[in-house]
Structures are given as structure tokens and as C-alpha cells.
Amino acid sequence: MFTQGQWIFTGFFVVAFICAITYSYRKDIKLHKKYYKGSLLILGGFILFIGILFVIKTFLR
Numbered sequence: 001m002f003t004q005g006q007w008i009f010t011g012f013f014v015v016a017f018i019c020a021i022t023y024s025y026r027k028d029i030k031l032h033k034k035y036y037k038g039s040l041l042i043l044g045g046f047i048l049f050i051g052i053l054f055v056i057k058t059f060l061r
Contacts, residue, residue: 002010025032
């Protein structure tokens with residue numbers, strides 16, 4: 001389905017993308033700690049909300 005060259009390009013692209021994201025995150029880590037302090041609580045709230053919706057959907061079926 002894919003040629004060997006496409007697989008090689010995909011491998012290099014994935015590695016380069018992960019390196020760029022990691023570098024960018026490490027460079028801005030001080031800003032993340034300053035401006036996004038409560039973000040984990042918000043994420044937890046969203047996950048809890050989706051879980052509650054799933055439980056309600058399962059029980060009302």
C-alpha cells in the first residue's frame with residue numbers, strides 16, 4: 001500500500017515532529033507553570049463530566 005520511501009519519510013517526519021514539540025515545550029516550561037496552574041483541574045473536570053455522561057447513557061439504555 002505504501003512504498004518504502006513513504007515509510008522512511010513518515011519515520012523521519014514523526015521523529016522530527018516529536019523533537020520539535022519537545023524542544024518547544026522545554027523552552028516554554030516556565031511560562032506554562034506561571035500561566036497554566038489550574039489546567040490539570042480543568043482537564044480532570046472535563047474527563048469526569050464525560051465519564052458521568054457515559055454512565056448516564058449506559059444506565060438509561
